């Protein structure tokens with residue numbers, strides 16, 4: 001395929017070049033719903049995930065990445081805006097992304113990119129604001145989802161990859177593009193897949209769903225390669241949150257901010273990026289600034305994360321304070337500095353302290369032994385939240401049918 005993006009192969013060099021202009025490299029964002037880090041081969045799972053592992057082998061893998069929350073809407077809104085949840089405002093079922101906040105799609109579109117999204121989850125419906133800025137958006141699988149209460153049991157990864165491949169094949173060769181594809185299958189209710197599901201326990205079914213998504217992601221990655229687009233395309237792969245399997249006594253997600261729901265796989269692969277593994281803790285809020293730098297596009301004002309490009313080059317960045325937020329009947333905030341993590345109820349201030357290096361499963365609450373660490377982390381959390389200007393999410397009206405759909409997903413009473 002003829003491409004005239006002469007700057008694309010030196011993407012990292014260009015991104016440091018000041019006003020040299022956009023690299024015109026394509027951007028493919030792949031998000032997978034409900035994907036636990038420990039189910040991917042590249043993160044140490046026994047069972048390989050050949051598609052994602054292949055991307056990881058050739059990309060930059062972040063070993064400790066936090067989402068912004070433990071459910072879809074605030075997490076993906078942070079990815080698309082580069083702002084914390086309280087700032088973009090999409091924090092519950094009745095509030096979508098604040099319309100005033102520029103999104104990746106809006107900014108890239110204003111710089112000449114063709115922008116397209118393909119969704120598969122109710123929260124990617126237009127009214128929640130995650131479609132803001134996209135020139136075109138394929139909602140077919142979302143509509144299907146909304147029309148049938150049981151449709152969260154539908155399998156969509158195969159169709160998503162088909163749609164993504166078709167879209168890429170018809171894309172205008174004279175314009176760079178930004179395509180966002182959201183995969184849904186690992187979300188409960190977990191469906192069995194012939195040849196991929198081994199066992200009947202929830203974790204076995206979940207593992208089969210992950211294998212199924214991986215199979216179809218591999219097809220998409222292979223297509224990029226076969227179409228000669230790899231050297232022109234930056235790929236970001238990330239999950240919106242993980243999933244609980246009674247790690248802390250519960251199931252699913254949107255209930256706590258422990259690591260099984262907060263840690264997400266994060267991989268970037270693209271022209272000029274050498275394969276690497278980054279061990280420094282990073283956050284979902286850092287991704288928009290990172291993408292803008294890699295694409296050499298001036299970011300909009302108000303971003304609250306920081307570019308991870310230095311870490312991708314192997315430099316040690318100043319340790320960051322990571323935060324995550326969960327609103328709802330039982331709100332919770334989390335803050336991390338180095339190995340120390342504080343989980344706190346913002347209403348009654350009950351809290352737990354963990355050392356993630358020594359206790360990655362968060363089984364040993366050290367808050368009584370280390371009150372000074374608790375105080376330091378609480379102060380850091382407040383400072384971060386204070387910096388994040390509070391934004392009002394756009395109002396979302398829910399019908400009875402919407403409510404039933406959300407309840408079927410385990411989101412009742414939020």
Ligand SMILES: [Zn+2]
Pocket residue numbers: 033034071072073240241
């Ligand atoms: Zn989700």
